[in-house]
Amino acid sequence: MTYRPEDVWEDLERIRTRRPLVHNITNYVVMNSTANALLAIGASPVMAHADQEVEDMVGIAAALVINIGTLSEQWTKSMFMAARRAGQLGIPIVLDPVGAGATPYRTRTARQLLEAIAPAVIRANASEIIAMVAADKRTKGVDSTAASSEALTAARTLNAEFGSVVCVSGAEDYIVGGGRLFIVGNGHALMARVTGLGCTASALCGAFAAVRREDIIRATASAMAVMGIAGETAARADGPGSMQVMFLDALYGLTRRDIEERLKLTVQEL
Amino acid sequence: MTYRPEDVWEDLERIRTRRPLVHNITNYVVMNSTANALLAIGASPVMAHADQEVEDMVGIAAALVINIGTLSEQWTKSMFMAARRAGQLGIPIVLDPVGAGATPYRTRTARQLLEAIAPAVIRANASEIIAMVAADKRTKGVDSTAASSEALTAARTLNAEFGSVVCVSGAEDYIVGGGRLFIVGNGHALMARVTGLGCTASALCGAFAAVRREDIIRATASAMAVMGIAGETAARADGPGSMQVMFLDALYGLTRRDIEERLKLTVQEL
Amino acid sequence: MTYRPEDVWEDLERIRTRRPLVHNITNYVVMNSTANALLAIGASPVMAHADQEVEDMVGIAAALVINIGTLSEQWTKSMFMAARRAGQLGIPIVLDPVGAGATPYRTRTARQLLEAIAPAVIRANASEIIAMVAADKRTKGVDSTAASSEALTAARTLNAEFGSVVCVSGAEDYIVGGGRLFIVGNGHALMARVTGLGCTASALCGAFAAVRREDIIRATASAMAVMGIAGETAARADGPGSMQVMFLDALYGLTRRDIEERLKLTVQEL
Numbered sequence: 001m002t003y004r005p006e007d008v009w010e011d012l013e014r015i016r017t018r019r020p021l022v023h024n025i026t027n028y029v030v031m032n033s034t035a036n037a038l039l040a041i042g043a044s045p046v047m048a049h050a051d052q053e054v055e056d057m058v059g060i061a062a063a064l065v066i067n068i069g070t071l072s073e074q075w076t077k078s079m080f081m082a083a084r085r086a087g088q089l090g091i092p093i094v095l096d097p098v099g100a101g102a103t104p105y106r107t108r109t110a111r112q113l114l115e116a117i118a119p120a121v122i123r124a125n126a127s128e129i130i131a132m133v134a135a136d137k138r139t140k141g142v143d144s145t146a147a148s149s150e151a152l153t154a155a156r157t158l159n160a161e162f163g164s165v166v167c168v169s170g171a172e173d174y175i176v177g178g179g180r181l182f183i184v185g186n187g188h189a190l191m192a193r194v195t196g197l198g199c200t201a202s203a204l205c206g207a208f209a210a211v212r213r214e215d216i217i218r219a220t221a222s223a224m225a226v227m228g229i230a231g232e233t234a235a236r237a238d239g240p241g242s243m244q245v246m247f248l249d250a251l252y253g254l255t256r257r258d259i260e261e262r263l264k265l266t267v268q269e270l
Numbered sequence: 271m272t273y274r275p276e277d278v279w280e281d282l283e284r285i286r287t288r289r290p291l292v293h294n295i296t297n298y299v300v301m302n303s304t305a306n307a308l309l310a311i312g313a314s315p316v317m318a319h320a321d322q323e324v325e326d327m328v329g330i331a332a333a334l335v336i337n338i339g340t341l342s343e344q345w346t347k348s349m350f351m352a353a354r355r356a357g358q359l360g361i362p363i364v365l366d367p368v369g370a371g372a373t374p375y376r377t378r379t380a381r382q383l384l385e386a387i388a389p390a391v392i393r394a395n396a397s398e399i400i401a402m403v404a405a406d407k408r409t410k411g412v413d414s415t416a417a418s419s420e421a422l423t424a425a426r427t428l429n430a431e432f433g434s435v436v437c438v439s440g441a442e443d444y445i446v447g448g449g450r451l452f453i454v455g456n457g458h459a460l461m462a463r464v465t466g467l468g469c470t471a472s473a474l475c476g477a478f479a480a481v482r483r484e485d486i487i488r489a490t491a492s493a494m495a496v497m498g499i500a501g502e503t504a505a506r507a508d509g510p511g512s513m514q515v516m517f518l519d520a521l522y523g524l525t526r527r528d529i530e531e532r533l534k535l536t537v538q539e540l
Numbered sequence: 541m542t543y544r545p546e547d548v549w550e551d552l553e554r555i556r557t558r559r560p561l562v563h564n565i566t567n568y569v570v571m572n573s574t575a576n577a578l579l580a581i582g583a584s585p586v587m588a589h590a591d592q593e594v595e596d597m598v599g600i601a602a603a604l605v606i607n608i609g610t611l612s613e614q615w616t617k618s619m620f621m622a623a624r625r626a627g628q629l630g631i632p633i634v635l636d637p638v639g640a641g642a643t644p645y646r647t648r649t650a651r652q653l654l655e656a657i658a659p660a661v662i663r664a665n666a667s668e669i670i671a672m673v674a675a676d677k678r679t680k681g682v683d684s685t686a687a688s689s690e691a692l693t694a695a696r697t698l699n700a701e702f703g704s705v706v707c708v709s710g711a712e713d714y715i716v717g718g719g720r721l722f723i724v725g726n727g728h729a730l731m732a733r734v735t736g737l738g739c740t741a742s743a744l745c746g747a748f749a750a751v752r753r754e755d756i757i758r759a760t761a762s763a764m765a766v767m768g769i770a771g772e773t774a775a776r777a778d779g780p781g782s783m784q785v786m787f788l789d790a791l792y793g794l795t796r797r798d799i800e801e802r803l804k805l806t807v808q809e810l
Contacts, residue, residue, distance in 0.1 A: 028568050028571050029587050031340075032466070032572060033572060035465035036464065036511070039463050039510060040509065047298070047340055048340065048373070049340060049342065050340075053374075056373035060372065072589065099586070102597065102600065193580060194579065239580065239790070240788050241580065241792070242785050242788075248511025249509030249512055250509070252509035252510050253508065298568050302735060302736070305569055309733045309734065309780060310780050315735065317568070317569050317609070318639070318643070320613070515781040516778075519777070519779030519782055
């Protein structure tokens, strides 16, 4: 199935026009860079984590992004509070389980959040997605096709269990939901040398979900496509320092033509 | 009334010569970028928030900047401690009530800080300044002139109540104090696409207040003029990523001639 | 004694090949910039501070970097836990006592960490190194040669007491250990205008120690040489903003020839 570049463009235009407020409860490492990415794309970022205000802040936001990159008890408490309120209000939640699998505490917290939240979108890399699947339900991918790797199997399991759109990012991004698999082929290897671009992808998923609530898998595909195309533009940089700078410029300046000429997005039935 | 560009230059030169230590208790998003801005302009930044040390740190600083952008109970406790000590020592305080009006917790905390601190300078955007005025004292601006907007009315109210110089930043920056209104016309719309430039403005207000304690309104006007002129230089950038970089370069390289040729600063009696 | 440029190159190549995981418990200001520097040089950074996970995270890391730049009780507790575990596992620890001497709390905490950790490397500027020497053991340098400044005397005292390699960074970097003094002459004055490059140096010391555990003084000398050479490349920048960007690009692109042509590293017996 083909995916129309004009859909990505239309979603981006909605962000630029509506300037949705995206509430982030995220890690210390990427607060500045994800706020800048959200601003560059046209959204309005806010970072707030105090338990005294997260419910009020969610109440004025159009999306909530929860990222456990530098988690601690006080912060996860606020994540649960904010997520519960977002659930009540029907505000889409993106969960980024940074480092799930690296320590038992992260894996456990990520899993608890997942069960409490039922996020609209889970975005993570392959090892994190695999770690999120409860040990007793984990199966090895046995099919021979490339698309049925262990991570994709895990993504399907999570989607079936929680109803979340699941995005496994990597050289190719896999997005699973509604019986379909979207594959985004955009992006560049140098992106892995800039800290927090995965977290930025999750923040952008929040911005796109905010303006395309009625079709979360489309929103996620558009977000990942925009990430990848901007990353390709920025990969003309001399190294990761200037790439980070050019990436923000690319998000800001992304044109309809960039998307039409370069989008690599395919859709399959699962 | 005219304002002399050489006054701005003289204030900047003082910072470059004296390298004042500016103690920041600020938000996670902008710690890096405001530290870099302070270094670029010639000041010495320090970030410290532990209640065990904030009083000692204030004791060796030339200014204190309090910014509630990612506030929580533990941090506000330290803000009060540091501010009290700064008050005892006569060290100028800049208060940046980030997000006042967005949640009741922020508005309340900002107001409590204001009442406890009586800061030398309050710097915020229009909606934050309006939110800082206690509800029972809030009045709608009724005058017909442009300068008497609701925010300016709020700024005058805060100035009258607390004696603070009040800076309302925006397309034009309004600075109220001592019966005068300074208007800075420098700046560029692209600055709003870089996260934390408002917070940077507050940090620079701290650096200027540190070296021009005897004339805080002048210090604030100089700070905002330098922000705006550097922002204009950086607006030649391709987008917000490179603008952030060029802004630091511009602060670092700002010349007397830049100020003389481009300063847009007028003064009115109120 | 001469130091061979190929040793620096070989250490750098090891990082690029092995991609060691460097666990940082560091300050809010530099989390993003040090993570980016570690990625640029080829290492894998992780930031984690929750007491529930620091021991597990250290267990999968190849080095631990402890930096007290924005310390508080909760964080120092985790620093002690992580360091104890690293000690048990034989994982090298780098201690950066940011701001030791500025407040009693910092000096005391830095000293307590030092005594509990016995770090492989202490990296700090001259005043911090001097502050780390217990007051009763502090002596003024009385020799007339340049290399016997107060800081160098303090470095020798710390090395004798704790067995740590001690790096005093400045216009020239002095590295003391094993009866030898390494002097790195690379670097550029503009580096002092970019926040957190000292913290970056400590993080790189962690990456080099991770791959050259058997010779920590060599690892530290290589780290400081690479810092300095990359800093010189980046000093062609227009100011501190673009320098920060070019510094990451320079770390990423550093060649064997850069090191061979520009290394300024001498070794003396002490």
